[in-house]
Amino acid sequence: MTQRLPVLLFALVMAVIPFIPGMPPFWLVLLDNIGLAALVAMGLVLLTGVGGLTSFGQAAFCGFGAYTTAVLTTAYGVSPWLTLPLALLVSGAAAVLLGIITVRLSGHYLPLGTIAWGIALFYLFSKLEILGRNDGISAIPPLAIGSLRMLDPGTIYFAIWFAVIVSALVTMNLLDSRTGRAIRALRRGHIAAEAFGVQTPRAKLLVFIYAAVLAGLSGWLYAHFQRAATPTPFGPQAGIEYLFIAVVGGAGYVWGAVLGAAIVVVLKEILQSYLPLVFGGQGQLEIIVFGIMLVLLLQLAPTGVWPWLMSLLPSATRRRADTGAAPLAHARPELPSGPLLQIENARKQFGGVVAVNDVSFEVRAREIVALIGPNGAGKSTTFNLITGVLTSSGGNISLLGKSIDNALPQEVVKLGVARTFQHVKLVPDMTVLENVAIGAHLRGHAGAIASMLRLDRADEAGLLAEAARQIERVGLSEHMEQLAGSLSLGQQRIVEIARALCVDPILLLLDEPAAGLRHMEKQRLAALLRQLRDGGVSVLLVEHDMGFVMDLADRVVVLDFGTRIAEGTPDKIRTNPDVIKAYLGAAT
Amino acid sequence: MNTTILLFLLQDGITNGAIYALLGLALVLVFAVTRVILIPQGEFVTYGALTYATLSAGNVPGTAKLAVAMGVVAFGLDIFVARKSLRLRGMLRALGVNIILPLVILALTMALAGRQTPIAVNIALSLVIVAAIGLLLYRIAFQPIAHTSVLVLLIASVGCHLALQGMGLVFFGAEGQRGPPISGMAFTLGQLRFTGQNIAVYTITAAFIVALWLFFGHTLYGKALRATAVNRLGARLVGIRTTLSGQLAFLLASMIGAISGILIVPITTLYYDTGFLIGLKGFIAAIIGGLVSYPLTAVAALVVGTVEAFSSFYASNYKEVIVFTLILPVLVLRSLAAPAVEEEKD
Numbered sequence: 001m002t003q004r005l006p007v008l009l010f011a012l013v014m015a016v017i018p019f020i021p022g023m024p025p026f027w028l029v030l031l032d033n034i035g036l037a038a039l040v041a042m043g044l045v046l047l048t049g050v051g052g053l054t055s056f057g058q059a060a061f062c063g064f065g066a067y068t069t070a071v072l073t074t075a076y077g078v079s080p081w082l083t084l085p086l087a088l089l090v091s092g093a094a095a096v097l098l099g100i101i102t103v104r105l106s107g108h109y110l111p112l113g114t115i116a117w118g119i120a121l122f123y124l125f126s127k128l129e130i131l132g133r134n135d136g137i138s139a140i141p142p143l144a145i146g147s148l149r150m151l152d153p154g155t156i157y158f159a160i161w162f163a164v165i166v167s168a169l170v171t172m173n174l175l176d177s178r179t180g181r182a183i184r185a186l187r188r189g190h191i192a193a194e195a196f197g198v199q200t201p202r203a204k205l206l207v208f209i210y211a212a213v214l215a216g217l218s219g220w221l222y223a224h225f226q227r228a229a230t231p232t233p234f235g236p237q238a239g240i241e242y243l244f245i246a247v248v249g250g251a252g253y254v255w256g257a258v259l260g261a262a263i264v265v266v267l268k269e270i271l272q273s274y275l276p277l278v279f280g281g282q283g284q285l286e287i288i289v290f291g292i293m294l295v296l297l298l299q300l301a302p303t304g305v306w307p308w309l310m311s312l313l314p315s316a317t318r319r320r321a322d323t324g325a326a327p328l329a330h331a332r333p334e335l336p337s338g339p340l341l342q343i344e345n346a347r348k349q350f351g352g353v354v355a356v357n358d359v360s361f362e363v364r365a366r367e368i369v370a371l372i373g374p375n376g377a378g379k380s381t382t383f384n385l386i387t388g389v390l391t392s393s394g395g396n397i398s399l400l401g402k403s404i405d406n407a408l409p410q411e412v413v414k415l416g417v418a419r420t421f422q423h424v425k426l427v428p429d430m431t432v433l434e435n436v437a438i439g440a441h442l443r444g445h446a447g448a449i450a451s452m453l454r455l456d457r458a459d460e461a462g463l464l465a466e467a468a469r470q471i472e473r474v475g476l477s478e479h480m481e482q483l484a485g486s487l488s489l490g491q492q493r494i495v496e497i498a499r500a501l502c503v504d505p506i507l508l509l510l511d512e513p514a515a516g517l518r519h520m521e522k523q524r525l526a527a528l529l530r531q532l533r534d535g536g537v538s539v540l541l542v543e544h545d546m547g548f549v550m551d552l553a554d555r556v557v558v559l560d561f562g563t564r565i566a567e568g569t570p571d572k573i574r575t576n577p578d579v580i581k582a583y584l585g586a587a588t
Numbered sequence: 589m590n591t592t593i594l595l596f597l598l599q600d601g602i603t604n605g606a607i608y609a610l611l612g613l614a615l616v617l618v619f620a621v622t623r624v625i626l627i628p629q630g631e632f633v634t635y636g637a638l639t640y641a642t643l644s645a646g647n648v649p650g651t652a653k654l655a656v657a658m659g660v661v662a663f664g665l666d667i668f669v670a671r672k673s674l675r676l677r678g679m680l681r682a683l684g685v686n687i688i689l690p691l692v693i694l695a696l697t698m699a700l701a702g703r704q705t706p707i708a709v710n711i712a713l714s715l716v717i718v719a720a721i722g723l724l725l726y727r728i729a730f731q732p733i734a735h736t737s738v739l740v741l742l743i744a745s746v747g748c749h750l751a752l753q754g755m756g757l758v759f760f761g762a763e764g765q766r767g768p769p770i771s772g773m774a775f776t777l778g779q780l781r782f783t784g785q786n787i788a789v790y791t792i793t794a795a796f797i798v799a800l801w802l803f804f805g806h807t808l809y810g811k812a813l814r815a816t817a818v819n820r821l822g823a824r825l826v827g828i829r830t831t832l833s834g835q836l837a838f839l840l841a842s843m844i845g846a847i848s849g850i851l852i853v854p855i856t857t858l859y860y861d862t863g864f865l866i867g868l869k870g871f872i873a874a875i876i877g878g879l880v881s882y883p884l885t886a887v888a889a890l891v892v893g894t895v896e897a898f899s900s901f902y903a904s905n906y907k908e909v910i911v912f913t914l915i916l917p918v919l920v921l922r923s924l925a926a927p928a929v930e931e932e933k934d
Contacts (some may be wrong), residue, residue, distance in 0.1 A: 052739075054739050054742065054743070056746070098916075101916055101919055101920050102916075102919055105919055105922065109875070109919060109922065111625075111739065111742055112625065112871065112875055112915075113915060113916070113919050115627075115868065115871075116868070116871075116872065116912045116913075116915040116916070117912070117913075117915075117916065119865075119868065119908065119912045120908065120909045120912035120913045123906070123908040123909045123912070124906075124909050127905045127906060127909065240746050240750065243743065243746070244747075247743060285754065285758070286754075287750050287751070287753065287754035288750070288751045288754035288755055288758075289751075290747075290750055290751075290754075291747045291748060291749065291750030291751025291752070291753075291754060292747070292751045293747075294743065294744065294746070294747030294750070295728075295729045295744050295747040295748060295751070298733055298736075298740055298743060298744045298747070299732045299733055299744075302733075302736070302740065
């Protein structure tokens, strides 16, 4: 629970602040504003910093929360506490609608889409009769517990900061879980995550909704704090400001949101009160400073203030994950006597280029098959066809007699096919253990809500124990708690193997596993693969190190320019004239 | 609906659409070369328009001074970057582009202010001022982070928008301005009245579309610029000067923005913050064009302009809502058409 202690201290300090004698009420107003902004920014941290989805439209979700409670409490006299779940529901539902449309889009379309809807919703808020048009809705009742009416900034302060601290805890819980790992993998692209069964569109939608609900909560609090709701605080300018807050604080860090909110809110206040004195002139000068600072910050400190601040503190020992739980159950289908993986006339064309040209071969149970060939022979493309990353242009691929033509990667891995990548696809800022645990994604069951409330611990312990077991198996135990990005490339490849083993595979596809390994490491890898084979796992590997391949493989399939030119035992392949010609050129 | 209204709305829509098309083209241009999504495009519009209006009113616009200030910063950056290998030629170039050029422009502006200058001189001066700002903006804000992801560039772009818009308020004040029309010519065709301004908008837009399409599709230099966006390192290895192509793209984009501004400021009153919305409508067109296609962007811009004209007639309250919601079905279609591709990030 070392993670919790600073939070508890922080909560205590925040709880004491209003009771400090002589505390100017204006400072409490500032703190309230900081809390409100921190809530929205926290959602953005998860969305942008962790999940890699940028949104300029979060202010609109605040608007949904604020207007929901404003309309219900003023026009229908509903109690503010009853409107809380409704406000969250409305912002969440809006996020579902907009999210379904936009989260599937890659890269820059999402932020552009968020700018557009941010503006559209702002105009909608300011034109709708029921929302009071530009004047908004006023005379919103204050929050009240019994006879305590939260009228002044000093009392609603507690509601706001209670929400901030609870949200921070819930967000941290979510990140430190099975779902959290899936979210953290999103930023590095979707192929690796999907290869282990993560439904990436669903994970993206989830963070999107989560961020919107936090914004809705902030909007609901805002409405009862200001006792009014007008369109301006929910416009595009505010949306940009929230993103600014997240970037200032450190977009990858939950507490960065709080810090960023504090910096920006205080700075804005100072700029607003002093800039006109210094420069005279008209308002909005702080906007100029903000804009320039944002650009400067991206150039000088793109990771934000929080990580810099943390690096000043003595580094706390990394919390060792509890990996002592019983390993996961081992469920394996009856292995067939015939072929495990059957590829018949598989074909892949990219425009006019035939990358894989009617290739056929099979992998039997308890067998190591090597796929070799010169660069550009179509080896990795074949892997991508088998695992569903690419859709084939023709032919059949079946596993255990069941066709897996053009199945989604998430379906293929469910059948027990796990893979590694030619270009390592790990999440560099996650530990080796966490990276490997992504491999066991499908073997856990805890959902997002359970993770937020820490009801997932038994499930989580099983996954981590399994991951630890596989890391030990590949011989990287002493690196378990290191960040994956700090390992050498050869070690990262081994981490990928451990991750694949977490699937509990019946077929392991390894893309150049020995590249970057030293001689001894290669020998250990070969021993491990043999041991796996004897334990019932078939291996299909692409490799350029001929000594390694010929020593290890039971059979070798040779590709050249997308076509299979030979197949047989290593001895036969060594002397095959076609193979020699493909590698060394014709002697003519 | 009667035909007169229909025709009138169509004409209005096409005139607006042509402006959006110009802006959309500039956005595609900048994105294709630098991967920057140019949110401050709208500020180039207001700067161009209001600089022109200020000059026409006989005053010195603040933008001319801004160019000088930005030049000083850019010069400092150039010297700092080259501090290890200071060469006279490079220094002179930096001095010429960053310091002397903006100073000459400012001197010229101050010398001409208050006199009866011909419209053509005012237009030329406004274009040069805004072009200098565009070029220097790339040098200061984007060149140091040119290698980062599209998202980082986008956030920086939003930062530039904020700063430039804020400065727009300082330079031009909160009141809207109008500029003198380029030509007083007007004629009637059937029930429609065409002004010289309309015709100028149409011809200039068409000329830019053709020119950009020819330049990027059919000249070696145009192709080199596109290569820069796809792979900076590769482009540098084959001898393309990536920093120069970025500056050139911004120069063109800011000039296109300024031209659009000068074209519309005689038709509508422009405020310091009007540009943002106008620019965003250009964006919608650019997004429909997938940020790559010039002709598609132009067509999309005409659609945006027409939809805007019709919605301002039939549902004027919800005009902006309708226009900005246009983007959503487009994004849906895009997401269905092209499955997301893997991007190597960070």
